[in-house]
Amino acid sequence: MALVELEGVEKSFPIWERHGRVRRRRRIVRAVDGVSFRIERGTMVGYVGPNGAGKSTTIKMLIGILVPSAGRVSVAGLDPVRRRIDVARRLGVVFGQRSQLWWDLPLQDSFDLLRHIYRVPFGRWRANLDAFVELLDLAPLLATPVRQLSLGQRMRGELTAAMLHDPELLLLDEPTIGLDVVAKARVREFLARVNRERGVTVLLATHDLGDIERLCSRILILDRGRVIYDGELEELKGRYGYERTLIVDLEEPAPPLAVPGARVERVEGPRQWLRFRRDDVSAAELTAAVAERARLLDLAIEEPDVEEIVRRIYVEGMAGEAVTPAT
Amino acid sequence: MAEAAAAFGVYRRLVGARIRSQLQYRLSFALSVTGVALVTFLDFAVILVIFGQIDALAGWSVAEVAFLYAVSSLAFALTDLAIGHLDLLPRMIRKGDLDAMLTRPLGSLFQVVAADFALRRLGRVLQALVVLAVAIALLEIPWTAGRVAMLVVMVVAGAAIFAGVWIAFATIAFWLVDSMEVANAFTYGGSFLGQYPIAIFGAWLRRFVIFVVPIAFVAYFPSLYVLDKPDTLGMPAALQVASPLVGAVSLLAGWLVWQNAVRHYRSTGS
Numbered sequence: 001m002a003l004v005e006l007e008g009v010e011k012s013f014p015i016w017e018r019h020g021r022v023r024r025r026r027r028i029v030r031a032v033d034g035v036s037f038r039i040e041r042g043t044m045v046g047y048v049g050p051n052g053a054g055k056s057t058t059i060k061m062l063i064g065i066l067v068p069s070a071g072r073v074s075v076a077g078l079d080p081v082r083r084r085i086d087v088a089r090r091l092g093v094v095f096g097q098r099s100q101l102w103w104d105l106p107l108q109d110s111f112d113l114l115r116h117i118y119r120v121p122f123g124r125w126r127a128n129l130d131a132f133v134e135l136l137d138l139a140p141l142l143a144t145p146v147r148q149l150s151l152g153q154r155m156r157g158e159l160t161a162a163m164l165h166d167p168e169l170l171l172l173d174e175p176t177i178g179l180d181v182v183a184k185a186r187v188r189e190f191l192a193r194v195n196r197e198r199g200v201t202v203l204l205a206t207h208d209l210g211d212i213e214r215l216c217s218r219i220l221i222l223d224r225g226r227v228i229y230d231g232e233l234e235e236l237k238g239r240y241g242y243e244r245t246l247i248v249d250l251e252e253p254a255p256p257l258a259v260p261g262a263r264v265e266r267v268e269g270p271r272q273w274l275r276f277r278r279d280d281v282s283a284a285e286l287t288a289a290v291a292e293r294a295r296l297l298d299l300a301i302e303e304p305d306v307e308e309i310v311r312r313i314y315v316e317g318m319a320g321e322a323v324t325p326a327t
Numbered sequence: 328m329a330e331a332a333a334a335f336g337v338y339r340r341l342v343g344a345r346i347r348s349q350l351q352y353r354l355s356f357a358l359s360v361t362g363v364a365l366v367t368f369l370d371f372a373v374i375l376v377i378f379g380q381i382d383a384l385a386g387w388s389v390a391e392v393a394f395l396y397a398v399s400s401l402a403f404a405l406t407d408l409a410i411g412h413l414d415l416l417p418r419m420i421r422k423g424d425l426d427a428m429l430t431r432p433l434g435s436l437f438q439v440v441a442a443d444f445a446l447r448r449l450g451r452v453l454q455a456l457v458v459l460a461v462a463i464a465l466l467e468i469p470w471t472a473g474r475v476a477m478l479v480v481m482v483v484a485g486a487a488i489f490a491g492v493w494i495a496f497a498t499i500a501f502w503l504v505d506s507m508e509v510a511n512a513f514t515y516g517g518s519f520l521g522q523y524p525i526a527i528f529g530a531w532l533r534r535f536v537i538f539v540v541p542i543a544f545v546a547y548f549p550s551l552y553v554l555d556k557p558d559t560l561g562m563p564a565a566l567q568v569a570s571p572l573v574g575a576v577s578l579l580a581g582w583l584v585w586q587n588a589v590r591h592y593r594s595t596g597s
Contacts, residue, residue, distance in 0.1 A: 104345075
């Protein structure tokens with residue numbers, strides 16, 4: 001049996017809208033509208049979608065915080081609503097926007113409290129803590145109150161806190177939000193290692209396709225409460241023209257550059273935007289080609305964001321239907 | 328049993344951590360405890376002013392009313408110390424702290440209660456103890472083992488009654504965002520009503536504090552027993568020793584209301 005199973009899951013919320021001065025009318029908003037998927041043990045799945053697509057709502061249903069309006073949810077064969085506490089023991093949860101740690105306490109004290117809350121045997125807890133402290137370089141921070149940690153430091157603490165009780169499933173909601181490049185890389189490396197070495201199943205909800213690209217072979221895209229894509233990331237890129245943009249600052253304004261494998265999308269004085277597909281040309285080749293034709297001052301590469309991919313899926317005429325690649 | 332011991336261990340650690348962080352600033356802690364004690368003393372001054380005008384209130388002397396006041400205040404202060412932070416429930420819900428609690432393998436009410444321990448409210452406990460000591464010194468109570476036991480029992484049962492009421496009314500926060508004024512009307516308001524002999528209330532208010540929000544069982548009924556006073560209302564004598572039962576029922580009711588409220592929260596997410 002798959003570790004996580006969702007079958008026709010729906011979640012509706014009542015919303016009160018004003019009509020006239022005092023009268024209010026109840027309207028039902030369907031945040032999740034018939035979502036089905038399963039996640040096998042030991043896999044890492046990326047979970048993306050625009051704001052309000054229903055990602056957080058689904059995650060809350062997996063934890064048992066929210067009760068589905070319809071459909072079936074199962075985690076490790078358990079119903080998270082009726083067996084919330086048993087499910088909680090098997091889950092590690094990291095919310096990027098809110099802390100699971102105790103604000104006033106040193107990091108070490110939070111870890112001690114979690115040992116008692118999850119009733120982790122001392123030896124197991126000690127071994128886990130030592131491993132994560134080393135992996136995430138936490139030793140110098142253990143005595144620091146959480147409120148004095150930087151966002152990146154705190155996130156390392158959150159990851160450790162979520163893993164101390166050996167969860168089977170790690171749920172992450174925007175764990176890299178607001179982090180700098182170095183801190184992001186650290187989080188990604190940690191996730192890759194716990195998945196590889198400990199076999200932890202990971203569901204990673206993110207806005208950052210970079211996270212998914214480094215970590216997950218499978219991607220689930222949610223939009224307006226429905227799964228609009230469930231499959232391999234590579235396949236998605238091939239299918240929906242996963243285009244990147246090279247932005248170059250030339251020494252002086254020039255006509256649009258004619259470079260094989262790329263087309264100029266925009267010109268603004270000495271700055272030009274070149275769209276290209278990674279299958280056709282690499283960023284390095286493209287940069288070299290540009291440098292042959294003009295003097296280059298600066299450059300940057302822009303990855304497409306989730307919104308853009310979702311938009312493209314609609315443009316390609318797949319609106320409303322889940323796209324499941326042949327298996 | 329092992330479950331309860333483990334839960335108590337977690338409670339002790341969570342609350343211990345909160346207490347340690349409050350004790351980091353000793354001077355500010357001492358000042359706030361003293362401040363709370365002084366402010367709550369003004370509360371009691373009202374009763375002294377009333378007795379400046381009259382000799383007895385529905386047959387109760389100043390020392391007897393002071394006794395009622397002290398027991399009610401002490402019970403309320405202990406509840407406030409342990410669960411007064413339930414007043415912050417609307418913020419916990421809004422900020423998502425409650426969701427974070429629901430990700431852990433512990434009950435939600437347990438975690439909300441264990442989230443804080445407002446040590447600075449010790450001032451209230453101190454003030455109530457002082458008034459209680461003075462009242463007992465002034466009264467000539469015919470002490471028996473039963474009366475001594477009842478004195479302790481009524482404080483504990485009274486705290487349980489207040490706790491049940493507090494928990495039940497705090498859950499309004501699951502439906503309304505700014506709801507604590509309503510809840511406080513019953514908690515702080517209840518403690519105020521508990522400080523007076525209910526014989527001075529009108530019939531409807533008397534029924535309210537006996538049957539709806541059972542504040543009459545915090546101080547009034549057990550005090551009749553401890554002070555060996557005749558009940559001018561002519562209620563059954565059994566009510567005078569019913570406080571522990573009422574306390575247990577109140578806690579149970581509070582817990583049930585909480586469970587229901589959390590179920591509502593989990594199905595609506597608001």
